[in-house]
Amino acid sequence: MGRYVVRRLLQMVPVFAGTTFLVFFMAHALGDPVAALFGDRAPDPATAARIRAELHLDEPLGTQYLLHMGGILTGDLGTAFNGRPVTELMAEAFPVTLRLTLVALVMETVVGIALGVAAGLRCGRRADTAVLAATLLLISVPTFVSGHLLQYLLGVEWNLVAPAVPTDASLTDLLLPGLVLALVSLAYVTRLTRASIAENVRTDHVRTAVAKGLPRRRVVTHHLLRNSLVPVVTFLGADLGVLMGGAVVTERIFNIHGVGFQLHQGVLRQNTPTVVGFVTVLVLVFLLANLLVDLLYAVLDPRIRHV
Amino acid sequence: MSATARAARAATAAALAVAAAACGGGSAADTEGVVRASWGDPQNPLEPANTNEVQGGKVLDMIFRGLKRYDPVTGRAENMLAESIETEDSQTFTVRIKDGWTFSNGEEVTADSFLDAWNYGALVDNKQVNSYFFQYVEGYEQVHPESGRPRAKKLSGLTRIDGRTFRVRLSQKFSGWPDTLGYPAFAPLPRAFFDDHDAWLARPVGNGPYRVESYERGSVMRLRPDPDYPGDDRAANDGVDLRVYTDNVSAYTDLQAGNLDVVDDVPASRLRNAESDLAGRYVDQPAGIIQTLVFPLYREEWNAEGAEKVRRGISRAIDRETITRQIFAGTRVPATDWTSPVLGRDGGHRPGLCGDACDYDPAAARKLVAAGGGIPGGRMTITTNTDTGSHRQWVDAVCHSINKALEKENACVTAPVGTFGDFRSRVVGNRMPGPFRAGWQMDYPLVQNFLQPLYYTGASSNNGGYSSRRFDTLVDRANAETDPAAAVGLFQEAERVLAEDMPAVPLWYQNGSAGWSERVSGVRLNPFSVPVFEQITVNGQS
Numbered sequence: 001m002g003r004y005v006v007r008r009l010l011q012m013v014p015v016f017a018g019t020t021f022l023v024f025f026m027a028h029a030l031g032d033p034v035a036a037l038f039g040d041r042a043p044d045p046a047t048a049a050r051i052r053a054e055l056h057l058d059e060p061l062g063t064q065y066l067l068h069m070g071g072i073l074t075g076d077l078g079t080a081f082n083g084r085p086v087t088e089l090m091a092e093a094f095p096v097t098l099r100l101t102l103v104a105l106v107m108e109t110v111v112g113i114a115l116g117v118a119a120g121l122r123c124g125r126r127a128d129t130a131v132l133a134a135t136l137l138l139i140s141v142p143t144f145v146s147g148h149l150l151q152y153l154l155g156v157e158w159n160l161v162a163p164a165v166p167t168d169a170s171l172t173d174l175l176l177p178g179l180v181l182a183l184v185s186l187a188y189v190t191r192l193t194r195a196s197i198a199e200n201v202r203t204d205h206v207r208t209a210v211a212k213g214l215p216r217r218r219v220v221t222h223h224l225l226r227n228s229l230v231p232v233v234t235f236l237g238a239d240l241g242v243l244m245g246g247a248v249v250t251e252r253i254f255n256i257h258g259v260g261f262q263l264h265q266g267v268l269r270q271n272t273p274t275v276v277g278f279v280t281v282l283v284l285v286f287l288l289a290n291l292l293v294d295l296l297y298a299v300l301d302p303r304i305r306h307v
Numbered sequence: 308m309s310a311t312a313r314a315a316r317a318a319t320a321a322a323l324a325v326a327a328a329a330c331g332g333g334s335a336a337d338t339e340g341v342v343r344a345s346w347g348d349p350q351n352p353l354e355p356a357n358t359n360e361v362q363g364g365k366v367l368d369m370i371f372r373g374l375k376r377y378d379p380v381t382g383r384a385e386n387m388l389a390e391s392i393e394t395e396d397s398q399t400f401t402v403r404i405k406d407g408w409t410f411s412n413g414e415e416v417t418a419d420s421f422l423d424a425w426n427y428g429a430l431v432d433n434k435q436v437n438s439y440f441f442q443y444v445e446g447y448e449q450v451h452p453e454s455g456r457p458r459a460k461k462l463s464g465l466t467r468i469d470g471r472t473f474r475v476r477l478s479q480k481f482s483g484w485p486d487t488l489g490y491p492a493f494a495p496l497p498r499a500f501f502d503d504h505d506a507w508l509a510r511p512v513g514n515g516p517y518r519v520e521s522y523e524r525g526s527v528m529r530l531r532p533d534p535d536y537p538g539d540d541r542a543a544n545d546g547v548d549l550r551v552y553t554d555n556v557s558a559y560t561d562l563q564a565g566n567l568d569v570v571d572d573v574p575a576s577r578l579r580n581a582e583s584d585l586a587g588r589y590v591d592q593p594a595g596i597i598q599t600l601v602f603p604l605y606r607e608e609w610n611a612e613g614a615e616k617v618r619r620g621i622s623r624a625i626d627r628e629t630i631t632r633q634i635f636a637g638t639r640v641p642a643t644d645w646t647s648p649v650l651g652r653d654g655g656h657r658p659g660l661c662g663d664a665c666d667y668d669p670a671a672a673r674k675l676v677a678a679g680g681g682i683p684g685g686r687m688t689i690t691t692n693t694d695t696g697s698h699r700q701w702v703d704a705v706c707h708s709i710n711k712a713l714e715k716e717n718a719c720v721t722a723p724v725g726t727f728g729d730f731r732s733r734v735v736g737n738r739m740p741g742p743f744r745a746g747w748q749m750d751y752p753l754v755q756n757f758l759q760p761l762y763y764t765g766a767s768s769n770n771g772g773y774s775s776r777r778f779d780t781l782v783d784r785a786n787a788e789t790d791p792a793a794a795v796g797l798f799q800e801a802e803r804v805l806a807e808d809m810p811a812v813p814l815w816y817q818n819g820s821a822g823w824s825e826r827v828s829g830v831r832l833n834p835f836s837v838p839v840f841e842q843i844t845v846n847g848q849s
Contacts, residue, residue, distance in 0.1 A: 035735050036728030037351065038436050039359050040746050041760070041768045042735045046453055050434045083352040083508065084524060092525060148556075156563045164552065164561040167526035255557040257525060264553075268694055269350065270728040 001298075008294070012287045016280075020072075023279045024065050024272065032057070033270035037081060055272075068276065078273025080266070086277040089262050094281070096169045097251075097258035101243040103171060103178030108186040109236060116193020116232075117225065123198040131194065135187035147180045147253040164255035177254040181247055185239050192235055196228035203227075229300055237293030241286035245279075340545030340845045341529075342827055344569040344838065345558035348525055348551050352508050355494040356428030356435035365571075365837050367491040369530055369547065370411075370513035372538060374402060374421070375489040379842070382595075382649050382752040382834040384486040387538065388416065388495070388514075390471075397482040397789055404471045410497040411518035411533045418473040420495035426450070426461045427501070428492055437492040439767060440750070443484060445476045480787040482794060487751045516542045516841045526551050530840075542841045543829070559822070568827045568845075571838045573820040575697045578636040585822045591638055593648040594819035594836035595749035597757065598639070600625075600689065600705070600812040603739040605772035608683035616679030618809040619664045621742070624672035624712035627665075630704045631815050634697060638820055641665075642813035645802055646757040647749065649834040655754025655795040661806050661813055669712035676713060688722035690743040692730035698744060699723060705814075734770050745770060745811065752834050754798045758782060762805060773810035777801075 034048045034057065052058045056067050071078060077086035119131040138146075154176060155163030165173045200206060201224065209223045210216075248260035259278055266274030297304045349363035358367055374389035386392075390403040408416040427433055429441035431451045438451055445464030450457045464476040477484060487493075495514060500507045510519050516538060517530040528549045532542035550567070552558035555574045561567040563584060573581050573589070581589045602618055604610045609618070627641035640648070644660035663671070676682060689706055693699040699721065706719035722740065724730040734743060747768070749756045759782050760766050764774040778801050785797035805811070819836025829844045 031726070031729035032732040033728045035731035040748065042770060044439050044767065046431045046451055047434055047436060047438055049454065050431060054434070081351060082349060151560060156560060159564065162561070162566050163564045164557045164566065167523070167551070252554045253557060255552050255554065257551070257553065261553045265348070268726060270726060
């Protein structure tokens with residue numbers, strides 16, 4: 001187990017280097033950011049040259065990458081164009097997005113698995129059909145539609161919540177955005193759980209457990225669910241990364257100053273330090289989430305052993 | 308909805324633990340007379356000479372007052388801190404500052420506050436994007452050379468005479484120069500700006516009707532009236548909270564829900580319903596912005612003999628009326644000259660100056676294009692960035708209009724560019740394959756600002772590479788003219804040259820729009836489409 005973890009952590013190094021390399025070059029492919037700083041006016045060459053020199057944009061691309069990586073290793077992630085260090089932006093954005101992700105993840109796990117189990121045990125009956133139809137609907141409605149709709153109904157028409165989240169974004173402020181963010185994944189979790197439960201209900205060990213006369217509750221939680229959760233956990237693990245980095249749409253709708261907002265801003269203003277810095281952290285989140293998922297397999301299914 | 312139903316719903320909400328606190332807006336006592344307005348994160352640090360977009364401009368307009376100020380209604384430059392600005396030859400100006408002005412930290416505003424600020428703004432080492440504002444001052448090339456190190460630290464054209472007087476010598480005659488001084492780049496700066504720059508940026512100190520009470524970067528700036536402000540445009544409210552929104556749609560929704568008081572950028576998708584959504588609490592008024600289609604005259608095929616006929620033909624093939632109505636819900640007005648209605652007739656705006664070259668007439672368009680040898684290569688693209696505004700939509704519509712008028716399926720297609728930055732670097736790098744979109748927001752309400760930077764040979768924003776000796780001569784003469792009316796006449800004569808050569812097709816004048824809540828009144832926009840915050844009153848507050 002320990003050796004497995006160490007090996008996985010070591011494997012992350014080349015993956016990490018490769019992704020930052022790609023991100024850095026893709027951010028540069030967007031073109032020269034300096035012209036945009038001057039709006040609709042041609043940049044005056046002297047000032048533009050100074051700004052380029054400060055951002056090392058006048059160096060060859062390879063040198064720029066090395067300088068940037070050197071900065072990352074010493075904790076200096078560069079500055080955004082408005083003069084704020086990227087680390088400061090991160091310290092502000094990541095906690096907010098993390099809270100949003102947690103709200104969404106809890107919602108989709110609890111509701112998704114509960115609905116999935118309920119539907120899976122009633123396979124083919126009316127309740128099951130209803131859940132299938134509802135989740136199909138959720139999957140087919142894009143986030144920006146459900147987001148704007150719920151925001152308008154709950155925020156403007158019925159005045160139940162503030163449509164825009166204040167900047168400190170407490171957990172309660174994030175309930176509605178979290179729900180919107182969770183909706184599509186919730187539908188997937190439900191369907192995955194349902195399919196897995198429906199399949200495992202007919203397996204030998206479950207039949208044995210029932211025949212032993214165990215209470216139904218214990219059969220479901222210990223014998224059926226534990227086995228059925230492997231695909232669901234895989235999905236949730238990957239979803240953690242997606243939710244952390246992919247909440248751009250939800251964050252825009254609800255005015256959440258999180259990772260999605262900073263990334264969007266960074267891409268639009270073509271600020272390489274912001275984009276590379278944030279994506280670097282997201283890459284780490286993805287890698288760690290994947291490791292966590294792989295370790296969870298062993299917990300859920302004792303037949304899986306990591307050596 | 309009835310009051311009881313609302314109460315019941317609110318109770319349900321509380322029961323659901325959907326934070327009732329989220330609906331309120333902080334403690335009532337000290338925010339009662341405060342206006343809550345939408346804001347965007349400023350692009351550059353908030354230095355006067357480093358701010359060239361409207362979000363940073365909003366703050367500068369509240370915390371700074373310069374020698375001149377543009378009247379929020381007429382746009383005319385009026386003396387603010389200037390007691391007098393005198394000149395005999397339109398080249399050397401003597402500026403005298405009024406007595407009794409202080410910065411909000413108590414420091415007196417003196418001649419040095421201006422001279423230090425201007426020297427800072429012009430010096431290339433400080434990397435200020437608005438440095439070019441000082442380009443007419445003598446010695447600019449020394450402190451801001453095209454390349455290499457500066458040869459001087461201070462503008463040689465600036466001389467201090469006494470504590471409240473200084474002299475400015477320009478490198479050329481420019482009779483309208485005093486009228487440019489209302490731009491924030493010319494604002495005075497306190498010593499604190501130079502002594503502890505980082506602290507100043509964290510909480511800027513100026514000499515305007517508001518002072519910055521607190522500034523949480525990226526989220527909110529709280530501005531409160533400066534009790535010792537000596538000007539006559541004192542704040543009529545108890546302060547302004549500028550809140551950063553990530554998107555203008557969410558700001559607009561917050562306004563509808565009553566959590567915000569002023570939105571100065573109504574999203575395009577909501578324009579059509581804004582009037583009824585907000586029950587008339589909506590204003591839509593001319594802003595100093597014109598949108599044009601510029602031809603790359605650095606390309607031979609667009610600059611050949613007779614190509615001006617093609618350019619005029621393309622102008623006549625664009626149905627401005629329909630496009631502005633359908634896409635912009637009337638918030639843009641078809642352009643018939645190269646300036647803006649905010650200048651007013653006296654200021655040099657002359658509707659119809661473009662003549663029939665700006666009238667939609669498909670038959671005439673076909674004839675002109677054919678007479679000029681047809682569209683170069685039989686096909687053209689219109690390049691635009693697609694990340695902001697509704698540029699993609701209207702460029703598609705313009706192309707559609709041209710194709711229909713010329714009765715050709717693919718005479719014109721849109722060439723999209725992903726980001727504004729990439730688009731601008733291609734534009735300034737002369738890498739446009741065909742006509743491209745150009746928006747121009749005036750720096751100051753002078754007809755000169757709509758013509759010289761854009762069409763004068765080699766000018767800073769002459770991105771199409773237009774060059775006409777006739778045009779240049781007329782502009783030079785206009786700048787040297789001391790009588791304002793005569794100067795305007797000469798500028799308009801220069802504009803007639805544009806109508807013949809058509810280096811850029813005037814498309815439409817852009818309006819600014821704002822919406823407000825039931826809590827406030829007196830909301831209007833200045834000619835730069837920034838709300839005049841000091842005039843906004845909170846209802847029920849004296």
